[in-house]
Amino acid sequence: MKVSRQQILIRGLTNRCPNCGGKTLFKKGSLFEMNKACPVCGMRIEREEGFFLGALTLSYAVTLFCYMLPLAILSHSGRVGWTATIVLAGLGAIGIPILLYRPSRSWWLGFYYFFLPTHLPANQRPLAQGEDEHT
Numbered sequence: 001m002k003v004s005r006q007q008i009l010i011r012g013l014t015n016r017c018p019n020c021g022g023k024t025l026f027k028k029g030s031l032f033e034m035n036k037a038c039p040v041c042g043m044r045i046e047r048e049e050g051f052f053l054g055a056l057t058l059s060y061a062v063t064l065f066c067y068m069l070p071l072a073i074l075s076h077s078g079r080v081g082w083t084a085t086i087v088l089a090g091l092g093a094i095g096i097p098i099l100l101y102r103p104s105r106s107w108w109l110g111f112y113y114f115f116l117p118t119h120l121p122a123n124q125r126p127l128a129q130g131e132d133e134h135t
Helices: 005-013 053-076 082-115
Strands: none
Touching: 005 082, 053 082
């Protein structure tokens, strides 16, 4: 394999293309719009419809376990008042997913190729003459 699992993991954690390592996942000047394909290597980033629901799940889990759960524990212990808890929970429920939008999409793409590294274009062997991709 040209691209190792370690490289895929590092690229996923640093918002880079898992195939070539370019900083090309998102369109220049846009915070939320992803490229359909990497401008450097041409790898298709937008796979199929619904592919990035996993990124939504990652963002939700991080928000829940790293922010809301500790906030609930602090509130239950009496260290944070109810009004502050409600305000902080509301701000976190809106703000944290916005902050995690780009990283969670990159993490999800990295996780996908970490477990299926042979699906990366760089790791696919050329097809022999007369061979199709499913043989």
